[in-house]
Amino acid sequence: MRNILAIAHKELKAYFASPIAYIVIGFFVLLFGYFYWALLLFFNQQSMRMMGLQGGPTQNVNEQMIRPLFLNASVVLLFILPMITMRTYSEEKRSGTIELLLTAPLTDFQIIMGKFVGAMALYAAALAVTLLHVGVLFAFGKPEWVPIVTSYLGMLLMGGCFISIGLLISSFTRNQIVAGMVTFAVFLLLWVINWVGSFTGPTTQAVLDYLSITNHLDDFTRGIIDTKHLIYYISFIAFGLFLTARSVDTERWRG
Amino acid sequence: MIEVQRLTKRYGPVTAVDDVSFRAERGEILGFLGPNGAGKTTTMRILTGYMPPTEGKAVVAGYDVQEQPIEAKRRTGYLPETPPLYPDMTVRDYLDFCARIKGVPGGERTTRVKNAMARTRIADVSHRHCGKLSKGYRQRVGLAQALLYNPDVLILDEPTAGLDPKQIIETRQLIKELGGDHTIILSTHILPEVSQTCNRIVIINKGRVVAVDTPDNLTARLRGTETMFLQVDASGANPEDALTGIAGVRHVRVAETRGAVTALEIESEAGRDVRRDLAATVVNRGWGLLELRPMRMSLEEIFLHLTTEDAAVVEPRSGEVPVA
Numbered sequence: 001m002r003n004i005l006a007i008a009h010k011e012l013k014a015y016f017a018s019p020i021a022y023i024v025i026g027f028f029v030l031l032f033g034y035f036y037w038a039l040l041l042f043f044n045q046q047s048m049r050m051m052g053l054q055g056g057p058t059q060n061v062n063e064q065m066i067r068p069l070f071l072n073a074s075v076v077l078l079f080i081l082p083m084i085t086m087r088t089y090s091e092e093k094r095s096g097t098i099e100l101l102l103t104a105p106l107t108d109f110q111i112i113m114g115k116f117v118g119a120m121a122l123y124a125a126a127l128a129v130t131l132l133h134v135g136v137l138f139a140f141g142k143p144e145w146v147p148i149v150t151s152y153l154g155m156l157l158m159g160g161c162f163i164s165i166g167l168l169i170s171s172f173t174r175n176q177i178v179a180g181m182v183t184f185a186v187f188l189l190l191w192v193i194n195w196v197g198s199f200t201g202p203t204t205q206a207v208l209d210y211l212s213i214t215n216h217l218d219d220f221t222r223g224i225i226d227t228k229h230l231i232y233y234i235s236f237i238a239f240g241l242f243l244t245a246r247s248v249d250t251e252r253w254r255g
Numbered sequence: 256m257i258e259v260q261r262l263t264k265r266y267g268p269v270t271a272v273d274d275v276s277f278r279a280e281r282g283e284i285l286g287f288l289g290p291n292g293a294g295k296t297t298t299m300r301i302l303t304g305y306m307p308p309t310e311g312k313a314v315v316a317g318y319d320v321q322e323q324p325i326e327a328k329r330r331t332g333y334l335p336e337t338p339p340l341y342p343d344m345t346v347r348d349y350l351d352f353c354a355r356i357k358g359v360p361g362g363e364r365t366t367r368v369k370n371a372m373a374r375t376r377i378a379d380v381s382h383r384h385c386g387k388l389s390k391g392y393r394q395r396v397g398l399a400q401a402l403l404y405n406p407d408v409l410i411l412d413e414p415t416a417g418l419d420p421k422q423i424i425e426t427r428q429l430i431k432e433l434g435g436d437h438t439i440i441l442s443t444h445i446l447p448e449v450s451q452t453c454n455r456i457v458i459i460n461k462g463r464v465v466a467v468d469t470p471d472n473l474t475a476r477l478r479g480t481e482t483m484f485l486q487v488d489a490s491g492a493n494p495e496d497a498l499t500g501i502a503g504v505r506h507v508r509v510a511e512t513r514g515a516v517t518a519l520e521i522e523s524e525a526g527r528d529v530r531r532d533l534a535a536t537v538v539n540r541g542w543g544l545l546e547l548r549p550m551r552m553s554l555e556e557i558f559l560h561l562t563t564e565d566a567a568v569v570e571p572r573s574g575e576v577p578v579a
Binding site: 002006010013014095097100101102103104254 | 300303304305306307324325326328329331333335337338339340341342343344348352353355356357358400
């Protein structure tokens with residue numbers, strides 16, 4: 001555990017020593033803020049209109065504003081998470097520091113977990129800034145807090161899936177740009193994979209829906225913690241990290 | 256302290272290390288000498304647990320590197336060919352991180368880092384970023400990293416590469432000092448380096464161990480003898496006895512007999528050319544003299560290559576015998 005934290009700490013420090021951390025957090029918060037603003041304007045307009053129509057349905061800030069906000073933000077992750085993961089292994093391989101890690105008394109698992117925790121911490125820091133946006137809603141209204149908490153949980157888990165794939169892809173190459181591009185392409189594919197679902201048979205649709213990482217976020221944004229999705233995300237992360245461990249080990253044999 | 260048994264490493268069809276065995280006792284400085292691409296780095300990488308061998312095993316400080324990697328690594332300090340530095344970290348932060356992952360307890364970390372910096376004379380750059388250091392400083396930060404937790408075994412891959420002459424002398428001095436209580440393996444392709452710092456030398460060429468000996472013995476062995484390769488058609492007679500009798504010949508060995516043709520290796524005293532006498536003896540007996548040439552041993556070849564730093568690699572000829 002101490003070793004994992006030592007590496008996570010080093011990773012986090014490296015993010016903040018380079019522009020990556022600032023770009024990732026800045027970019028994410030900027031886009032989150034834009035969606036927040038756009039949805040808020042739309043929500044206000046809708047509320048005004050409903051008030052005009054006396055006796056119309058009351059607007060729900062959770063359903064109409066917070067949920068779409070997180071669904072939009074999940075798309076932003078496709079762009080920013082490759083920036084976090086692309087350097088994790090590639091840079092160590094290129095600079096030769098991988099030799100330091102692999103000859104230190106550490107297990108491969110500890111190194112991978114350290115990198116995963118470091119990347120998750122940066123991602124969580126970016127998410128934490130958005131608590132301000134959501135907090136403002138509490139100051140002026142009465143949103144339900146349960147769906148908000150589950151949304152954040154879902155966002156963290158979904159980000160974890162992306163980060164575990166990103167680590168795996170970064171372990172394949174010593175070129176950061178290649179790692180970043182491939183990671184981005186894979187993320188996009190995992191996002192759109194169920195779009196053809198309605199044109200295919202029901203079985204194919206079910207499979208594709210299941211594969212789409214973003215699809216599993218939906219229930220979390222509604223305030224539901226379904227074990228089905230929880231297990232999907234956790235096993236996805238575990239599988240990604242396992243494959244990364246295999247990849248690092250194979251690299252050893254190849255030299 | 257270090258024991259390497261029949262180590263072999265293949266990358267696909269290429270054999271980088273071929274059946275290498277040697278050992279180093281506690282407190283010994285073992286020089287690993289060989290031209291570039293001889294398999295020095297690969298052997299060291301196997302010893303440090305960076306990569307597994309295809310065959311054979313390596314035992315470091317009593318632990319099999321493959322079976323108990325964590326225990327072995329805990330007792331090994333390693334300076335790779337390129338110092339593994341993080342360019343964005345300051346020297347102090349970097350060493351602190353290294354101490355953490357090597358399991359130095361929190362309370363000792365500051366002192367250990369301070370000691371390592373003092374020993375390698377890098378305290379003056381402790382607040383500079385590793386990426387901005389000169390080659391000499393990088394090398395010494397790498398060395399500090401290897402010394403950090405006072406390991407039983409130090410494995411140094413070309414520790415003086417890229418240093419200026421003054422730093423080279425300082426580094427060699429430091430290695431000698433460390434030799435007392437650490438077992439050190441250092442690799443180099445510079446001959447004077449090993450003869451100055453090491454107790455014992457392992458010469459490796461094309462993945463094979465060519466010789467293991469003390470620097471003095473090796474030099475004596477090289478200067479002491481000369482070897483001739485002789486092929487005669489003795490038509491049934493035994494040329495071995497006849498040739499042993501010649502003045503200056505120390506040893507005659509039959510390398511190959513093919514029908515009436517015998518191939519021999521003849522060792523003679525240094526500085527004494529026995530070729531004329533050999534030829535005369537063969538002719539006088541009425542044998543056919545098919546070939547007579549001085550034979551270079553591969554050890555000498557490597558020495559030559561290392562001392563002259565000649566870019567042209569001398570290809571080994573058939574009929575050569577490794578000294579080991």
